[in-house]
Amino acid sequence: MMRNLTSPRARWRSGNAMAAHDGLPAPVREWAAQAALPWSATSLRRLWTRALRESGCPQAALARLSAAERATLRREAAQVWGIDYPQQTSP
Template identity: 60%
Template sequence: MRRNLTTSLRHRVRADPMAAFDRLPAPARAWARQAVLPWSAASVARIWARALAETGCPEAALARLHLAEARTLAREPSLSAKT
């Protein structure tokens, strides 16, 4: 059965999504738990890191996460009615 596992195609190793979530800062994890939409840890980390780099303030980073979610919800009218 070993031959079924051998291929010439590129192999892509996927990271553990829970480990990525656990690496988020505590405020970002708390935000992701209460978020309306299901955000990936990578998306939250990217928004958080960019906001911290620009402002240096965790509160501003949380505000940026809220803004990103509001903008995403605004693009989908059926979802914005649920909030």
């Protein structure tokens, strides 16, 4: 029943995932706690670092994380939940 919590790109990784997560900046850890997808600490650190370098603003970097998540959900929704997701209901 855990299928809805996995991404097609998710893989098992070696190393200490909790230590990697604990090493993330506090705003990123807070964002990850409410994220819809199970992001790896490596992916989050890469996105955060790039967005912070480009914008110089932590709020803009967090918005970039949210945009990346929305894009991933759009791209992978059919593969994760099936081609009929979300089902269109007629009014």
